[in-house]
Amino acid sequence: MSHYRHTILFVDDEPxxxxxxxxxxxxxxxNCVSFTDMSSAIDFLDQNDVSVLVSDIMMPSxxxxxxxxxxxxxxxxxxxxxxxxxxxxxxxLSVIGDQSKIHKLKRQGALYLRKGxxxxxxxxxxxxxxxxxxxxF
Amino acid sequence: MNEPxxxxxxxxxxxxxxxxxxxxxATNQYLQNVAHQLTAPLGAIKWSIEALKDPRVPLSRKxxxxxxxxxxxxxxxxxxxxxxxxxxxxxxxxxxxxREKPEPIDVMKLAINLANDFQPQASExxxxxxxxxxxxxxxxxxxxxxxxxxxxxxxxxxxxxNAVKYADSDGTIRVSAWSDDSHVGIVVESxxxxxxxxxxxxxxxxxxRGAAARQKVAAGTGIGxxxxxxxxxxxxxxxxxxxxxxxxxxxxxxxRKRLR
Numbered sequence: 001m002s003h004y005r006h007t008i009l010f011v012d013d014e015p016x017x018x019x020x021x022x023x024x025x026x027x028x029x030x031n032c033v034s035f036t037d038m039s040s041a042i043d044f045l046d047q048n049d050v051s052v053l054v055s056d057i058m059m060p061s062x063x064x065x066x067x068x069x070x071x072x073x074x075x076x077x078x079x080x081x082x083x084x085x086x087x088x089x090x091x092x093l094s095v096i097g098d099q100s101k102i103h104k105l106k107r108q109g110a111l112y113l114r115k116g117x118x119x120x121x122x123x124x125x126x127x128x129x130x131x132x133x134x135x136x137f
Numbered sequence: 138m139n140e141p142x143x144x145x146x147x148x149x150x151x152x153x154x155x156x157x158x159x160x161x162x163a164t165n166q167y168l169q170n171v172a173h174q175l176t177a178p179l180g181a182i183k184w185s186i187e188a189l190k191d192p193r194v195p196l197s198r199k200x201x202x203x204x205x206x207x208x209x210x211x212x213x214x215x216x217x218x219x220x221x222x223x224x225x226x227x228x229x230x231x232x233x234x235x236r237e238k239p240e241p242i243d244v245m246k247l248a249i250n251l252a253n254d255f256q257p258q259a260s261e262x263x264x265x266x267x268x269x270x271x272x273x274x275x276x277x278x279x280x281x282x283x284x285x286x287x288x289x290x291x292x293x294x295x296x297x298x299n300a301v302k303y304a305d306s307d308g309t310i311r312v313s314a315w316s317d318d319s320h321v322g323i324v325v326e327s328x329x330x331x332x333x334x335x336x337x338x339x340x341x342x343x344x345x346r347g348a349a350a351r352q353k354v355a356a357g358t359g360i361g362x363x364x365x366x367x368x369x370x371x372x373x374x375x376x377x378x379x380x381x382x383x384x385x386x387x388x389x390x391x392x393r394k395r396l397r
Contacts, residue, residue: 017180024193070351
């Protein structure tokens, strides 16, 4: 089954991390796009339909948002996407362990996955499910 | 002798509590950073292996995953060595137990080996690491440098790793040699994010990361240049930084008397 009509947007300043996930989703037929900072990702969201955003937390905010501390960028990004692009489903992929911050993300409707803990296939299936409402293994 | 007043003691107690809270917050932040630094490459390796094993991922895309595993393993080894070195140097700082056991090292060969180690990581950003063999021959000739090889290798690696992280894409990182009447040095030059005068003052301090560096690469331990500086002090040398616009030159300088 082809999922080319669904675009998955990856935002991570360490793109090698999401590359395997991207390869697997592309093999499943998704259109995948990657950026390394929040500003570039917002530009892309402004111009394109995105089904699922997969975002890091600790990453550069980029030129358009110079005042944001890079350890907090993901939280600002999720709030902005929730407000400006409410149809985009959000998955956060990071290593933060602060439960109050994770709950804040969850309250905004984001799914939180810890880097290195979720098997690749499970992560890909979760994204697929968020994008299409259907899961295939 | 005047007894301290209860009000004074209370104020001191409050101040100590506030300082302790600050130290705890800084320690937590540091540990979170360390966890991020270690988890990210390990997680990337794990996922890359899973993707390699997955028959749905085309074979043509798999060689990139192998390169990525190699780069991440290099980063991990480098990080763990840094943490071990940090712990050893801190122990030395407290106990003064460091005893130098230098051996004569071919510095050009060391530079080439380290450049090769970091080249896969650099290539991912379109960067090329060049070792200026002519400059090394001119400065060192057939002579070797009496140094603690592992420590100096770690110091050079830390400077190289920063150059790879913060250099402009598609540029060149040049590793060369330098000398004057009383010193010889290894120089790492690259073009990347500018370093302000204020940052230059603090750049070798433990835990320091410049604003632009944090903006370009969010996670970092801030100990790489501090460790390099400590290693150079142990060798009766120094580490110096010269900048000109976007160009930075880090020089690891040793006394000439170490030439053998």
